[in-house]
Amino acid sequence: MLITIASGKGGTGKTTIAVNLALIIKEMLPVMLLDCDVEEPNAHLFLQPSFTQHRGVFTTVPKVDETKCDGCGRCSSFCAYGAIAIVEKQPIIFPELCHSCGGCSLVCPTEAITEIPRKIGSVETGAGKGIQITKGSLAIGSPLAPVVVNAVRDTAPANHRGRVVIIDASPGTSCSVVAAVQNTDFCLLVTEPTPFGLHDLALAVELATKLQLPYGVVINRSGLGDSGVYDYCSEARIPILMEIPFDTRYASCYAKGGLLVEAFPDLKEQFHNLWDRIRDRLASDKPPYAWG
Amino acid sequence: MQELLIISGKGGTGKTSITAGFAALARNIVIADCDVDAANLHMLLRPVTYHTEGFIGSQKAEIDPHKCTNCRTCEEHCRFDAIKILNAHSVVIAMACEGCGVCRLVCPEGAVTLEDHMSGHLFLSDTRYGPLVHARLGIAEENSGKLVAKVRENARLIAETQDSDYIIIDGPPGTGCPVISSSSGVDLALIVTEPTVAGLHDLKRVHRLIDHFAVPAMVCINKWDLDKEYAEEIETYCRHHKIELAGRIPFDRGVVSALAKGLPAVDYEIAGAPQLAGAGHAIQHVWQAVLHRLSSLSA
Numbered sequence: 274m275l276i277t278i279a280s281g282k283g284g285t286g287k288t289t290i291a292v293n294l295a296l297i298i299k300e301m302l303p304v305m306l307l308d309c310d311v312e313e314p315n316a317h318l319f320l321q322p323s324f325t326q327h328r329g330v331f332t333t334v335p336k337v338d339e340t341k342c343d344g345c346g347r348c349s350s351f352c353a354y355g356a357i358a359i360v361e362k363q364p365i366i367f368p369e370l371c372h373s374c375g376g377c378s379l380v381c382p383t384e385a386i387t388e389i390p391r392k393i394g395s396v397e398t399g400a401g402k403g404i405q406i407t408k409g410s411l412a413i414g415s416p417l418a419p420v421v422v423n424a425v426r427d428t429a430p431a432n433h434r435g436r437v438v439i440i441d442a443s444p445g446t447s448c449s450v451v452a453a454v455q456n457t458d459f460c461l462l463v464t465e466p467t468p469f470g471l472h473d474l475a476l477a478v479e480l481a482t483k484l485q486l487p488y489g490v491v492i493n494r495s496g497l498g499d500s501g502v503y504d505y506c507s508e509a510r511i512p513i514l515m516e517i518p519f520d521t522r523y524a525s526c527y528a529k530g531g532l533l534v535e536a537f538p539d540l541k542e543q544f545h546n547l548w549d550r551i552r553d554r555l556a557s558d559k560p561p562y563a564w565g
Numbered sequence: 566m567q568e569l570l571i572i573s574g575k576g577g578t579g580k581t582s583i584t585a586g587f588a589a590l591a592r593n594i595v596i597a598d599c600d601v602d603a604a605n606l607h608m609l610l611r612p613v614t615y616h617t618e619g620f621i622g623s624q625k626a627e628i629d630p631h632k633c634t635n636c637r638t639c640e641e642h643c644r645f646d647a648i649k650i651l652n653a654h655s656v657v658i659a660m661a662c663e664g665c666g667v668c669r670l671v672c673p674e675g676a677v678t679l680e681d682h683m684s685g686h687l688f689l690s691d692t693r694y695g696p697l698v699h700a701r702l703g704i705a706e707e708n709s710g711k712l713v714a715k716v717r718e719n720a721r722l723i724a725e726t727q728d729s730d731y732i733i734i735d736g737p738p739g740t741g742c743p744v745i746s747s748s749s750g751v752d753l754a755l756i757v758t759e760p761t762v763a764g765l766h767d768l769k770r771v772h773r774l775i776d777h778f779a780v781p782a783m784v785c786i787n788k789w790d791l792d793k794e795y796a797e798e799i800e801t802y803c804r805h806h807k808i809e810l811a812g813r814i815p816f817d818r819g820v821v822s823a824l825a826k827g828l829p830a831v832d833y834e835i836a837g838a839p840q841l842a843g844a845g846h847a848i849q850h851v852w853q854a855v856l857h858r859l860s861s862l863s864a
């Protein structure tokens with residue numbers, strides 16, 4: 274089973290939910306955690322895994338053989354992303370703009386273009402606290418987050434029967450979030466009860482609906498804001514699967530990289546209930562994204 | 566005219582509340598919300614929009630079913646897995662298509678065209694603090710970097726015609742393409758962090774990015790009193806790496822109450838609410854430090 278933890282707004286506690294839920298499920302089933310927030314991966318800070326494997330994530334970019342290039346400029350006019358400029362009849366390549374479509378080498382009439390690998394990030398796998406974890410990191414200055422997200426997802430076995438894979442997605446609703454959440458079984462949308470939280474939850478709901486994913490909401494830091502998120506959820510008939518009250522003890526546990534389910538028995542029970550609710554939901558035969 | 570970017574790496578550190586505070590304190594500015602994926606600044610600045618335009622972020626391929634002979638050449642060449650066979654016809658899955666044009670290049674029947682794809686909107690607005698340029702990228706759309714560049718381009722145009730002193734930019738979270746596009750060529754980046762293990766981790770990553778683009782940086786610790794030891798650790802890190810500290814802002818429930826009223830924390834305090842010594846006050850100090858640094862950079 275594949276469960277994604279997502280949120281429209283950053284900093285609502287996605288990683289906290291992902292890590293603590295994984296620890297609860299671990300008591301019953303094998304769990305794997307995929308940190309697909311490749312721009313700011315954080316799950317490892319809480320699970321303290323030892324990574325045993327490390328590999329680079331590569332894309333390809335063109336390389337021009339100057340002895341063959343006659344400066345016709347067809348590669349440059351073909352490239353939809355402006356990754357090739359022609360200056361004084363010489364192509365100049367901007368690798369960070371290239372999407373690796375391969376078009377320039379196809380259009381080049383003198384076969385002067387070949388493709389070479391370029392590192393855009395890395396993927397590390399290991400285990401911590403009995404949980405298998407994969408961490409993806411986007412190289413600093415590289416824009417191609419979705420490619421690294423896919424590389425992280427590829428580390429999970431294709432057949433995940435009998436195990437639970439939890440995906441920590443990046444915040445927002447952009448293409449890298451889509452890469453993390455598409456083709457999963459359930460999406461937990463984490464939010465906080467503030468006007469910002471509400472605004473961005475509505476965007477996340479739109480994304481889950483567009484991708485036809487069943488979803489439910491977790492409200493973090495309840496008691497801190499107003500009733501907007503609750504009103505929205507009840508009106509749209511979106512289930513609130515768990516609430517974590519704002520508590521400076523929880524905040525400082527998180528601050529130090531601590532684990533809520535280890536430090537607070539009452540929260541441990543809450544996470545158990547959350548897992549039960551997700552399972553119930555998935556076991557029912559109702560259409561996937563209609564609740565109630 | 567100088568450009569100030571407010572950025573955080575980690576989401577939820579309070580970047581937008583601080584940006585709104587600066588907007589309320591500054592004079593003669595243009596404000597740019599570059600968090601085009603989940604823009605929030607408008608909720609505090611309550612803009613009146615006078616111009617909306619569609620944003621063509623990319624193109625998408627389309628296959629004419631009457632010309633297509635289903636030879637599958639396009640499918641073979643598409644690197645993004647965007648062409649599938651549906652009812653014995655090749656069709657383009659729009660969400661996966663990156664508009665590279667390879668399918669059009671290789672199609673022997675000339676069945677493929679590329680059509681403009683509208684992936685978001687750009688807004689020009691007025692607020693009580695000055696002009697605001699903001700945008701909204703559609704759900705599941707790409708090319709946020711290009712939209713960010715558009716927002717900044719418009720902000721610069723307005724700033725030039727109005728002879729503004731500063732452009733204040735609310736940046737997106739993370740370190741990916743919209744962040745890169747927000748950082749290029751700004752005069753100063755203020756990194757807003759929080760005293761947590763994740764806050765420090767993400768501060769390091771985003772600072773490396775800012776450094777990579779040779780942009781001067783300052784750090785401000787928001788909600789610093791939620792973990793004073795960790796705040797200390799962040800300050801030590803900054804001293805070691807010669808990143809100037811712009812100040813600390815305490816955790817203050819008033820920020821959320823002000824938000825619920827659609828007000829930046831600084832205005833809320835000026836309006837005579839309690840907690841005069843709270844976050845709003847601290848934001849004023851941070852703003853002074855930022856101004857000071859900006860003026861030394863322009864000297």
Ligand code: SF4
Nearest residue numbers: 352371372374375377
């Ligand atoms: S591979 Fe595609 S995106 Fe990259 S430079 Fe060539 S044409 Fe442009």
Ligand code: SF4
Nearest residue numbers: 643662663665666668
């Ligand atoms: S334009 Fe490029 S990405 Fe889109 S379908 Fe054609 S080959 Fe694939």
